[in-house]
Structures are given as structure tokens and as C-alpha cells.
Amino acid sequence: MSEGFRFRFAPSPTGNLHIGGARTALFNWLFARKTKGTMILRIEDTDRERSTQEYIHSILEGLEWLGLDWDEGPYYQMERIETYKEHIEKLLKQGRTYRCYCTTEILEQKRKLLLAKGEKPKYDRQCRSVDQNLDKPYCIRFLAESSGQTVVNDLIKGSVTFNNEEMDDLVIQRTDGTPTYNLCVVVDDVAMKISHVIRGDDHLNNSPRQIQLYSVFGYPIPAFAHLPMILGADKARLSKRHGATSVLEYREQGYLPEALINFLVRLGWSHGDDEIFSREELVQKFSIEAVGKSGGIFNPEKLLWVNSHYIKEKTNAELLTLARPFLDKAGFIVKDAEAAGAALGSCKEKAKLLTELVQGTGFYFKEEIVIDPQARAKFLAPNQIELLKKLHEKLGAVENFTEERLKQAFEETLGETGKKMGDLAQPMRVALTGGTISPGIFEVMALLGKVRTLTRLDRALVP
């Protein structure tokens, strides 16, 4: 048995699972499932200042909602401190580290100075030639290669060459003794036998520095794939000011996980002219070669369209399950699951979000409807009331409120009065739903049933 590929999603719990993170997770997941490899979840929580337990929960919940499962983990970096320490020790023995006593203020000054001179603000290695046994707080830096080149062979961007002189001497251990990101990723990716590092292309510049670490440790270098960024409408990296960034916010707004997945995968990946992909199709059709190089703008309208597509595909029973939290929130009580499902189903053609779907079914769930004054003025004028009264007589005689039978009653009324369907349907709609927008009028009546239909009609007939 050959060993399969291994992938990881490694978020830091310094925020909720956001759109960009979700897509990184998705691409890793797709590649893992496609190749029958292993998906690993690792929480990069070495930033103790900003990492929180709430964010960890939020990230896990987001992944779960999207259906992006993992085979190993979650591993927590804070539980692996000893391993990092050992590796720092190794580097020390190889003479590739040195203590740096420079304070944040001093470093800040140096940066400003270099920037003002028009140079790249990298550390000047001053402490390298300073006594290593001073009784002062210190951090540990990695002595980087200062000549030659480092090549990143990226599955998406191709081969990218960096001059080593561009590289800075990274801080690998903070003054408080905790290791930092660039060291931890390398140590962990090796320890977890990661074969493919798939991450956002904001990390592309980190890759050569990490490759240097792999080399010094004598570890094999994994394959890299740097995904292009997701941008806002102004082409700046997606952030809070572009609207919702947390995946869970989309759940609250009434999006379906499969819609978000489908939308996200199409941002930077394509398969001919196809737009809609089931989870199974994605796993089958996904390939890293088809991932684009350029950043993509997050287009909320398209997301909405994808979502409406998936809502339309749902059965009544599925809609009821999905809409449940929103119904509860609206205070709508489900007495008859089948009828409630049918009510939701009657509105699915016009709903782009689950929240809209539930709003649309208010006429069904509310015991007492309130008639919109404008709608009343326009559609419940005296002559229209007369027409409704005629219809009322017919309806009283109708035993079963089936759409077919109701249509018949309408047509009879219209035949006797010479009016058109619109003349009758619209006033009826206002009488039964309180507004001018609803599913087909016969469907509404069938859904409400004879008793409620006639009660509402009675009430509407007295101004």
C-alpha cells in the first residue's frame, strides 16, 4: 500500500471562520477527498494574545456546517510546545540561531529608517555580533541564508524564485518563550507528514523562508499550492467592510451550505461551462490544474442566485427542516408538518434565502392577518367587495378545497360577471394574505383550507 497524500487546514483562532479561510479549507478538503488522502485540522494558537476558545468553537462549527470534515485532529499548537523547543535547540546546535536583545521600539525605529531610505525594512543582524550571554530579555532569531536563491515550486503559480538576500532573520522564539508561526508550520507539517500545503497566496512570500528551515532540518519539502485571494468589490482583500465575512453569518442570513460551497469553489476554479456542482461531482471533477492564478471578487449577487437554485431543489420536508430555526425565530408554530412544508414549498420559487422563504409564508402561519391599508384601498373597494361576496357564495358550497375545484368556483363567478381572473384573484389575495404578493391564489386557499379561507374572507368584507 502506498501512502496517500496528506492535507491540512490550519486556521488561527484569532477570528471566526471567514470566507477566505473557508475556501482554503474547501480546496484542501476537495483535494484530499479526490485523491482519497487524509485531511488534517490544526489550530495555530501560538498567538496567546489574540487566540480565544470562542473562535475555536466558531471555526469548528463553521466547518461542520459546511460539511468539511477532517480525518485527524484538531491538533493544537500550544500542546506541542516541547516539539518546537527541541527544534529550536537543534538549530542552535547547528549555529543557525542567535539571541536578539533589540526591543520592539528599537526595531520599529530601524524599520522606519530603512523605509525612509527606500530600502526593504529587514533586520540588520546587529545582535549577531553581540555577547550571547547578556542578562537581558531576548528573542531567538533564525540565521537565514544570505546568498543564492530559493525556488518555490508552486502547483498553481509555477516556479517562483526568490533571492535569499531578500530574506530576513526570522524571530522563531518570542521573548516570552513561545515559538512563532514560521517555525511551527514547518515543524508541524513535517511531523504530520503533510504532502501538500494548500493555503492563501498571501503566504507565498513565506514559502522560501520556510523552505530554508526544511533544508536546514534536512526534511523533505512538501508540494505547495497558493490559492489566489478573494477580494471585495473594490478589489481590496475581503474584509468586514465588504459585508459579512464570517461563514456563520451566512447561515444566519439563510444561506444553504451547499450554495456557499458551490459559490466558493467557482471563485478560482472552473470545469468548462458548468456552474452547479453537487458535493459528489466536485470531489469527482476537482483538479488543482484547473485552479486559476488571479484573485477573484466576491460577488454577492451570484451567491444569492446559487442559493435560490438550491432552495428550489429542496423537497417540502427538507425545506421544513432547514427553515425550522427561522420559523422559531419568527414565532411561527408548526402544527401540521406536512401542511407547513407545503406552505414553505409554495414560496420557494421566489425565495433567495431561507429567511425570505419564511417571511413569505407569514400568511399561512399567522392566525390573524393584518391587511395592508394601501392594498385595501386598491383592491377592496365596494365593487370589488361585491365580487368577493359572489365568490363567497360559491365557495360555501365547495366541499373539498382542491386547487382544481377552487379554480372552477372562480371561473363560474367570472363567467356570471364578465370579469377577468385578475379582477377577482387580486382582491382575494389581499383578503387572505393581507398583501398583494403571494403564491398562486388557489394554492393559498388550498393551503389555508375552507374554514380559514372563509373566516378571512368574511373579515375582509367588512371594512
Added chain:
RNA sequence: GCUCCCCUCGUCUAGUGGCCUAGGACGGUGCCCUCUCACGGCACAAACACGGGUUCGAAUCCCGUUGGGAGCACCA
């Protein structure tokens, strides 16, 4: 400022030298359907960033320019 990445309709993209009069999708516009709103159907407008090459032939290959993005933390 320096380093790296990127560039096909407004947006996501198809396209790997002739199939391109550049295709699809979202959005937009118009028409049809129709008991309202939608759904749906049909149609229209809309792009190869620019400039040089290479070639019989370039959206596709090469060079340069402009433009956009990312990184340059004791954040990840």
C-alpha cells in the same frame, strides 16, 4: 520604497497558434408566459489592459509598459 504575484464582458470564467463573427453563468435591458410577485422561455447590450515582436496566422508564444494585489511583525 523593495520583493513576489496577477490581468478575457460590470463580476465569476471557457479558451493551451487556425474550431473565435471570442462561448457560458451572475447581474442588466427588452419580449413572451401569467391571478400578484416570482420561476421559466427567448432575445439584446457587454471583454481579449497597452505597445512592440515571433508566425502564413495570436486572446493563446516572447519582450517591455501601465494597472491591480500580496508580503516586508516578538500576527498567522
